[in-house]
Amino acid sequence: MLPEPPKLGAAVVIDYQNVHLTARDIFEPGQPPQVALIDPSLFARAAVQERNKRQRKGHPHATVVKVFVARGLPHTDHEREQNARCTAQAEQWRSQGAEVYLRDLKYDYERDASGRPIKDINGKTTPKGRGREKGIDVACAVRAVRLAVQPTIDVVLLASRDTDLVPVLDEIYDMRGIDPTAVAAIETLTWDDRAAALRLGSLRPSGNRRIWNTNLDRRIFEASRDRRAY
Numbered sequence: 001m002l003p004e005p006p007k008l009g010a011a012v013v014i015d016y017q018n019v020h021l022t023a024r025d026i027f028e029p030g031q032p033p034q035v036a037l038i039d040p041s042l043f044a045r046a047a048v049q050e051r052n053k054r055q056r057k058g059h060p061h062a063t064v065v066k067v068f069v070a071r072g073l074p075h076t077d078h079e080r081e082q083n084a085r086c087t088a089q090a091e092q093w094r095s096q097g098a099e100v101y102l103r104d105l106k107y108d109y110e111r112d113a114s115g116r117p118i119k120d121i122n123g124k125t126t127p128k129g130r131g132r133e134k135g136i137d138v139a140c141a142v143r144a145v146r147l148a149v150q151p152t153i154d155v156v157l158l159a160s161r162d163t164d165l166v167p168v169l170d171e172i173y174d175m176r177g178i179d180p181t182a183v184a185a186i187e188t189l190t191w192d193d194r195a196a197a198l199r200l201g202s203l204r205p206s207g208n209r210r211i212w213n214t215n216l217d218r219r220i221f222e223a224s225r226d227r228r229a230y
Contacts, residue, residue, distance in 0.1 A: 008154035010062035011147040012044035012189070015140050015160035016071035017133060019043070019191070022161055022200065026191050027221050036225070037089075040069040041096040043224035047157065047189045051214040062155055068143050069093065072133035073102040077124050079131065085230040092228065101139050105131025141168035148172045148184040157214075159189040161203050169205040186211055193217040 016038070024036035044067045052061040074082040090100045107127040109117040117125040140160060145168060147153050156172065158165065172186040190202040192215035202213040 006060060008060050008062040009065040009152045010044075010048050010155050010157060011066035011068065011144075011150075011153045011184070012040075012047065012064060012157045012159065013140050013144045013147065014038075014040050014043065014067070014069040015136060015158075015162055015165070016040070016069050017136070018160045018162050022191050023221050023224075026193060026200070027218055036221075037227075038224050039096075039226035040067050040093050040098045040100075042226070043159070043220075044098075044157075046220045046223040047159070047214060047216055050216060050220055051157070051187070051189075051212075054214060062157075065152060066147060067098040068101070068140075068147070069098055070101040070103070070136045070139040070143070072105045072131065072136060074105055074131055075107065078107060078127045079105075088230045089226070092230075101143070103133070103135050103139065106134045107131045137162050137164040141165055144168050144186070145172060145175075148175065148186065149182065150184075153184045155185045155187055157187045157189050158203070161190065161200060163203065165203060166206055169203065169211065170207075170209060173205055173209045173211060188213045189216060190214070191216050191221065193221075 020036055020038050021033060023038060024031060024033055028035050044064045048062050048064050055061060073086055076083040090102055093100050108129065110126040110128050112118055119125055140158065144156050144158055148156050158169070169186055172183065176183040176185060188203050188211065190213055195218070205211055
């Protein structure tokens, strides 16, 4: 019997809101977002196991050595309950070994006739609607490149459908083309289920570049769910 090829060290980079909300849209359409919360560590392990199952015979399997997850953080002045839940989630995920990056959400504010933000009796500005994420794609891109050149990482798996991340796929692919001994391979992870009502496709590099994508079905979604009450 031939010996098994050595395991690849895998780093999983997760654009949390993209992964979480896409899972809701595909597997639980019409339901509130909280029904599709994802546990980053469970997701990473389940996704890499699925990736390994789909490899052709003789190709090395991977094992998770790093999980990075990025998401926006609601401001406590504007969305107190959401801030508390998000902070509690981050603490739980870190206790499981994931690296969690939180970036404050950006808000538009109500303004007076002169264009100045309106403040309440406590001197706090009044937001116009809910906050929105800014810079999460950049955080994922930067971390993916940094991980790709770490000696212990052989493959970086990016979980997102945000097309703003196409340049990082291109960059890591091209870097590896120059020196495959110093740069990890780049792959993607995508929710996709032939039985689902919605199919969205995967994130792909530009031009003639080709990378491996692993489609994740409802089995992986169920294995990845964060069922804690925050």
